Amino acid sequence: MNSVLSMTENSSTTQTLIAIYCGSRSGNNPIYSDQAIALAQQLAQQGFGIVYGGASIGLMGQVAETVLQHGGEVVGVIPEFMLDYEIAHNQLTELHIVPSMHERKALMAERASAFIALAGGLGTFEEILEIATWGQLNQHQKPMIIYNVNGFFDHLIAQLDHAVTEGFLPLHHRAKLMICDNLTQICNVLNNLNSPTHIEM
Numbered sequence: 030m031n032s033v034l035s036m037t038e039n040s041s042t043t044q045t046l047i048a049i050y051c052g053s054r055s056g057n058n059p060i061y062s063d064q065a066i067a068l069a070q071q072l073a074q075q076g077f078g079i080v081y082g083g084a085s086i087g088l089m090g091q092v093a094e095t096v097l098q099h100g101g102e103v104v105g106v107i108p109e110f111m112l113d114y115e116i117a118h119n120q121l122t123e124l125h126i127v128p129s130m131h132e133r134k135a136l137m138a139e140r141a142s143a144f145i146a147l148a149g150g151l152g153t154f155e156e157i158l159e160i161a162t163w164g165q166l167n168q169h170q171k172p173m174i175i176y177n178v179n180g181f182f183d184h185l186i187a188q189l190d191h192a193v194t195e196g197f198l199p200l201h202h203r204a205k206l207m208i209c210d211n212l213t214q215i216c217n218v219l220n221n222l223n224s225p226t227h228i229e230m
Contacts, residue, residue: 040140041123042102044078045222048141050156052149053087061088061148064178066095068147071212073101077219078122080140082133083107085118088147093118104140106133134159142222143172145215148181157206165202172218174207182208 049069055062069092072079079096082089083105093103102122109126117124127133138144138160146157161173175182186208192198209215 040104042078042104042140044076044102045142046078046080046102046104046140047072047219048137048144048160049079049081049089049092049147050144050149050153051081051088051092051147052153053082053084053089054150055087055091056148058179060179061181062091064176065092065147068092068145068176068212068215069095069101070099071216072096072219073099075216075219078102078104080104080106080137082137082152083117083121083124085116088149090118092147093121097121106136108133138163138169141171143174143219145174145176146182147176148178154185161202161206164205172207172222173205174209174215174218176209176215 065088073096078101096103104123105118105121106125107117108130144160146153189203193200193203
């Protein structure tokens with residue numbers, strides 16, 4: 030099933046892909062794994078595939094495995110230098126090994142029709158905030174969702190709202206980062222997807 034591709038090779042996917050940003054660890058509370066698996070199952074059952082960071086570990090691996098098990102397509106994108114410690118998943122629809130983090134994020138953004146952040150660490154925070162920044166700069170108009178399982182993102186959400194209050198973040202750009210507390214809310218967003226604006230990098 031696996032095919033390793035360069036960034037310029039043709040896609041083998043047929044489904045609308047959702048970018049998933051999440052941890053390469055599973056966290057201390059099983060609710061994060063449970064909800065990541067539930068989301069992945071729901072996406073696959075709704076006919077979506079995913080594009081993600083390509084690892085076989087942590088929440089990332091659990092999401093990928095679940096989508097595959099339920100018939101969804103999974104595209105992984107991993108930088109070559111990370112192969113030593115972020116073990117690549119070897120059963121994906123496509124696996125792209127790219128030279129750098131920038132190429133990883135650009136390819137994921139290009140292939141995705143929407144973005145969902147689950148629990149994670151620095152990389153997850155950086156990825157969802159960077160894609161929000163690209164949206165603010167009119168590089169795309171794709172939906173961006175923070176899945177706030179167990180209140181994980183409460184402090185980040187509070188910081189974003191504080192930036193609005195202090196005059197650094199326009200309210201209409203803050204509003205583009207949608208906060209979802211359950212799968213029904215996420216499905217409602219995704220089922221209303223329009224043709225995404227292509228990201229030019």
